[in-house]
Amino acid sequence: MASLSFIIGIIGNVISILMFTSPIKTFKQVVKKKSTEDYKGLPYITTLLSTSLWTFYGLLKPGGLLVMTVNGAGAALHVVYVIIFLIYAPHNIKIKSVKLVAAVNVAFLGIVIIITLLALKGETRITLVGLLCAGLTIGMYVAPLSAMRTVIKTKSVKYMPFFLSFFQFLNGGVWSTYALLVKDYYIGVPNGIGFVLGSLQLILYVMYKNKSRPVESEDERKEKEGSAHLVKDGLQLQDLDEKTKNPITQNVMKTPSLGPLELEKFTQRDIETATRSNIGL
Numbered sequence: 368m369a370s371l372s373f374i375i376g377i378i379g380n381v382i383s384i385l386m387f388t389s390p391i392k393t394f395k396q397v398v399k400k401k402s403t404e405d406y407k408g409l410p411y412i413t414t415l416l417s418t419s420l421w422t423f424y425g426l427l428k429p430g431g432l433l434v435m436t437v438n439g440a441g442a443a444l445h446v447v448y449v450i451i452f453l454i455y456a457p458h459n460i461k462i463k464s465v466k467l468v469a470a471v472n473v474a475f476l477g478i479v480i481i482i483t484l485l486a487l488k489g490e491t492r493i494t495l496v497g498l499l500c501a502g503l504t505i506g507m508y509v510a511p512l513s514a515m516r517t518v519i520k521t522k523s524v525k526y527m528p529f530f531l532s533f534f535q536f537l538n539g540g541v542w543s544t545y546a547l548l549v550k551d552y553y554i555g556v557p558n559g560i561g562f563v564l565g566s567l568q569l570i571l572y573v574m575y576k577n578k579s580r581p582v583e584s585e586d587e588r589k590e591k592e593g594s595a596h597l598v599k600d601g602l603q604l605q606d607l608d609e610k611t612k613n614p615i616t617q618n619v620m621k622t623p624s625l626g627p628l629e630l631e632k633f634t635q636r637d638i639e640t641a642t643r644s645n646i647g648l
Contacts, residue, residue, distance in 0.1 A: 372548035376433040379541040386534030387418075387441040393528055394451050401455055405517075405526055408452045408464045410510040415445035416471050417503040423480060424496045424553075434554070497553035504557035508535065508564050515571055524575050532572060536565030 390411070397403050418441035425435025449468060453461055479499060483492050514527040539562030546555030 372545060375541060375545045375548060379538065379545050380433055380437040382534060382537045382541055383437045384440060386531065386538045387444045389528065389530040389534055390448055394448055397451060397455050403452055403456045407513055408456060408460070411445055411448045411452060412464065412467055412472065413503065413510045414507045415442060415449055416476060417500065417507045418442040418445060419476055420479065420496060420500045420503055424500050427492050427496060501553045501557045505560055508557065508561035511568065515568060518571050518575055522575050524572050527568060527572065529572055532565055532568035535561055536569055539565050
């Protein structure tokens with residue numbers, strides 16, 4: 368049983384690495400376009416915290432080498448992803464994301480490590496960190512629900528990368544199996560949830576892959592709105608120009624300061640003149 372769990376753990380490591388590297392293509396596009404467009408930073412910030420805590424859990428638990436190594440690699444990759452996101456995110460999102468990273472990936476993680484090492488002993492350490500890891504892994508798997516909502520709303524799978532969903536499905540399934548073999552429920556419960564959510568994402572992908580339509584980014588929407596305003600302003604200027612060419616408008620615009628009675632007679636005379644001109648009199 369021990370050898371089988373080790374083999375499953377190795378397979379889980381390989382799949383986890385593939386899952387952790389799947390956003391590379393996304394971030395290449397972010398760097399190329401110098402914009403995060405409508406991509407969300409929350410899944411990467413959440414995963415960074417989760418992988419960091421799982422690395423700590425693997426250090427604390429006897430026989431946790433497989434858990435420690437794969438999550439250490441995942442944490443390193445997500446540090447890079449988060450940095451790229453912060454560089455290219457819009458200013459308001461960047462400020463919010465920096466605050467979130469400082470709060471959860473620096474302050475919260477640091478407090479957990481200090482309390483665990485200084486105030487707790489033995490199994491209590493593993494229990495506390497295991498519960499936190501399980502909760503955060505559920506958060507990591509639940510975070511893409513916003514992307515699923517976007518897919519349903521826009522009928523486009525652009526912002527739900529296929530390989531991320533696929534490897535979440537595989538990763539959840541393999542690590543759930545590993546957890547059953549070694550009887551580690553801190554690993555089993557969250558990865559079971561991840562397996563279910565990954566399955567739902569793949570179902571959505573199949574449903575909307577062929578129905579996808581181009582989704583405008585925030586920059587593209589602003590550019591179109593600006594063009595619409597320019598066209599509207601141009602039409603207004605053209606309309607004003609046409610009015611200035613109208614003989615009635617020209618005469619009214621050129622009318623000197625007159626009294627009410629004189630102005631009424633003057634305007635009526637111009638209307639009659641313009642009417643004769645238009646019908647060929």
